[in-house]
Amino acid sequence: MSPRFGIRIPRARVVVLDLSGDLRADAREDLEAAYADAAAREPQAVVLNLTEVEYMDSTGIALLVGLLARARRDGREISAYGLTDHYREIFAITRLSDFIHVYDDEPSALGNVPAGT
Amino acid sequence: MPRWRRARPAEQPPAPLEPTDIALSPDDPLLGYLAGIAGPVPVDRIPIESPGVRALREAGISLVVPLVASGELVGLLNLGPRRSEREYSTDDRRLLQDLATHAAPAVRVAQLVREQESEALARQRIEQELHVARLIQQQFLPKELPDLPGWHVAAHYQPAREVGGDFYDFLELPDGQLGVVIGDVTDKGVPAALVMATTHSILRAEAARLVSPGDVLRRANALLIEEMPPHMFVTCLFAVLDPTSGRLRFANAGQDLPYLRTAEGVVELRATGMPLGLLPDMEYEEKEVFLEPGQEVLLHSDGVVEAHDRNREMFGFPRLKRLVAEPVTGGELIDLVLAELGRFTGPGWEQEDDITLVALARLPVTARSGPAVPDETVSLPGDARVLASFEVASEPGGERLVLPVLATAIEPLGLPKARRDALATAVAEAAMNAIEHGNDRRPELPVRLVVAATDTAVLVTVTDRAVNSVGEQDVEVPDLDAKLAGFQSPRGWGLFLMRELVDEVRTRDSAGGHTVELVLHRNGVPS
Numbered sequence: 001m002s003p004r005f006g007i008r009i010p011r012a013r014v015v016v017l018d019l020s021g022d023l024r025a026d027a028r029e030d031l032e033a034a035y036a037d038a039a040a041r042e043p044q045a046v047v048l049n050l051t052e053v054e055y056m057d058s059t060g061i062a063l064l065v066g067l068l069a070r071a072r073r074d075g076r077e078i079s080a081y082g083l084t085d086h087y088r089e090i091f092a093i094t095r096l097s098d099f100i101h102v103y104d105d106e107p108s109a110l111g112n113v114p115a116g117t
Numbered sequence: 118m119p120r121w122r123r124a125r126p127a128e129q130p131p132a133p134l135e136p137t138d139i140a141l142s143p144d145d146p147l148l149g150y151l152a153g154i155a156g157p158v159p160v161d162r163i164p165i166e167s168p169g170v171r172a173l174r175e176a177g178i179s180l181v182v183p184l185v186a187s188g189e190l191v192g193l194l195n196l197g198p199r200r201s202e203r204e205y206s207t208d209d210r211r212l213l214q215d216l217a218t219h220a221a222p223a224v225r226v227a228q229l230v231r232e233q234e235s236e237a238l239a240r241q242r243i244e245q246e247l248h249v250a251r252l253i254q255q256q257f258l259p260k261e262l263p264d265l266p267g268w269h270v271a272a273h274y275q276p277a278r279e280v281g282g283d284f285y286d287f288l289e290l291p292d293g294q295l296g297v298v299i300g301d302v303t304d305k306g307v308p309a310a311l312v313m314a315t316t317h318s319i320l321r322a323e324a325a326r327l328v329s330p331g332d333v334l335r336r337a338n339a340l341l342i343e344e345m346p347p348h349m350f351v352t353c354l355f356a357v358l359d360p361t362s363g364r365l366r367f368a369n370a371g372q373d374l375p376y377l378r379t380a381e382g383v384v385e386l387r388a389t390g391m392p393l394g395l396l397p398d399m400e401y402e403e404k405e406v407f408l409e410p411g412q413e414v415l416l417h418s419d420g421v422v423e424a425h426d427r428n429r430e431m432f433g434f435p436r437l438k439r440l441v442a443e444p445v446t447g448g449e450l451i452d453l454v455l456a457e458l459g460r461f462t463g464p465g466w467e468q469e470d471d472i473t474l475v476a477l478a479r480l481p482v483t484a485r486s487g488p489a490v491p492d493e494t495v496s497l498p499g500d501a502r503v504l505a506s507f508e509v510a511s512e513p514g515g516e517r518l519v520l521p522v523l524a525t526a527i528e529p530l531g532l533p534k535a536r537r538d539a540l541a542t543a544v545a546e547a548a549m550n551a552i553e554h555g556n557d558r559r560p561e562l563p564v565r566l567v568v569a570a571t572d573t574a575v576l577v578t579v580t581d582r583a584v585n586s587v588g589e590q591d592v593e594v595p596d597l598d599a600k601l602a603g604f605q606s607p608r609g610w611g612l613f614l615m616r617e618l619v620d621e622v623r624t625r626d627s628a629g630g631h632t633v634e635l636v637l638h639r640n641g642v643p644s
Contacts, residue, residue, distance in 0.1 A: 024514075057545055061610045065597065069600070072601060086534075089535070093618070095597040
């Protein structure tokens with residue numbers, strides 16, 4: 001079975017996770033698989049592309065919290081782009097945006113990732 | 118009898134040795150050596166040098182016969198020089214070895230009997246002390262429960278075999294108020310029982326005079342610090358209940374936090390304070406809650422949450438908290454906790470610590486009769502216009518189906534997009550809680566939604582059948598730092614999001630079910 005969420009490596013040690021559709025509890029395995037796939041490349045930073053995410057609820061937030069906790073343990077930075085105003089608001093309310101830098105688009109997200117070493 | 122004893126040599130024999138005690142240190146290498154050799158050994162042929170060997174030599178011992186039973190050295194037969202002044206013969210040694218072989222098990226048996234006798238004596242002394250401690254302790258437990266109209270008060274005290282020092286008390290206070298005490302003295306036995314008795318008397322005296330829980334504990338601490346034996350202290354919660362208003366004032370000196378069951382879930386009643394008798398001049402925070410009809414407080418001692426199962430796993434706070442969420446009151450709640458504890462620890466459990474539980478339940482005002490009518494559970498303001506009224510089945514993802522209906526219903530109101538999105542997320546969260554928790558994901562149970570508007574606000578009610586009482590899943594305020602550090606589950610954002618996204622979140626329980634009402638002000642400032 002092909003993975004639901006693809007990954008890309010636009011730059012050395014930076015992996016983009018292309019998320020899509022509904023981000024809810026039932027996306028857990030797909031998200032974990034995508035992160036594991038990304039982590040195997042030993043990136044310094046993981047960028048979440050949320051442009052194609054249509055819907056997110058509290059269980060999706062919980063998945064992102066879990067992902068963030070894991071990335072922090074692994075010493076990887078997480079950033080995101082492509083959020084609607086509403087989900088930006090939810091990132092702010094939950095304080096996820098204190099830990100996940102939110103950018104408008106991919107170039108600005110990649111432009112702010114520290115240069116790979 | 119052996120003839121050799123009678124054999125008289127021609128010359129004057131050396132005087133027999135006086136019996137002497139030879140003290141041997143248990144780690145003297147001599148003992149290891151003797152345990153390992155097969156028979157009698159002359160002292161001057163012992164190939165090691167140690168304090169024990171020197172002691173034997175100084176005592177004039179010439180032959181040592183180890184007494185070995187089951188490979189263990191249980192004693193020595195020490196002989197002076199042969200009275201004929203000749204060496205001990207091979208026959209002598211064989212005889213001595215035979216004697217040792219037979220004597221050693223008998224000596225061992227005698228030693229075991231002696232050990233057992235002294236252990237039995239010690240046990241008897243401990244049992245006696247425990248008996249006295251239990252008598253003292255039980256002397257101070259309430260003989261009967263207070264009878265308060267409109268309330269159900271229940272208590273349970275279950276001592277551990279070694280009596281842990283738990284106590285509880287009910288005090289009649291002025292104006293019909295009830296004082297409630299639950300506490301635990303560190304340490305066990307008679308000293309703990311005496312400290313408990315002292316604490317009990319002090320609390321009784323001070324509560325009648327001061328009433329205010331914070332003051333009572335402050336004063337009790339000041340008095341106890343004078344009398345407390347070293348390394349002992351008392352944890353204690355003191356609460357004052359006004360049965361008429363439901364007001365419960367409380368202060369806590371290090372006792373496990375009581376649980377309060379409310380319509381929104383189970384919360385801890387937190388008030389800070391150090392245990393009594395540790396440090397002078399302590400202040401005790403005083404808090405209060407009002408118990409509504411149907412609400413209940415459970416006070417508990419640490420013997421409950423610290424009980425272990427066979428795998429050494431603790432019963433723990435979350436398990437107790439879940440039980441408090443169950444819709445049973447008073448004695449039934451206590452029975453439920455004890456039953457669950459019994460299941461958890463398994464049969465043949467040796468209770469490690471005293472267990473004390475006190476439940477204060479405010480009874481519902483009137484019991485409704487007759488079948489529940491779902492529509493009755495939804496009450497709207499008089500000027501509200503219903504925009505949509507519909508149901509969804511309690512199936513996974515059902516909350517997603519709500520959103521297009523909601524969007525169509527509120528479209529004529531012309532709300533800004535941010536407000537529409539905020540309401541949609543809040544309604545979806547409420548619907549998800551109703552499906553997953555209130556209706557327990559049972560597809561045949563519908564979740565009922567009513568969307569209505571007044572001139573100033575949009576109202577959405579989400580009603581489930583409340584087959585589960587409201588659980589703890591959303592009671593704890595989510596804290597991202599705590600979640601990232603693993604102290605909180607990553608989940609638990611639902612109620613928080615609702616509260617942040619709309620202007621008011623109200624809940625209502627009735628016979629027909631549990632209703633969450635979300636209110637969004639139409640000209641409200643976006644949050």
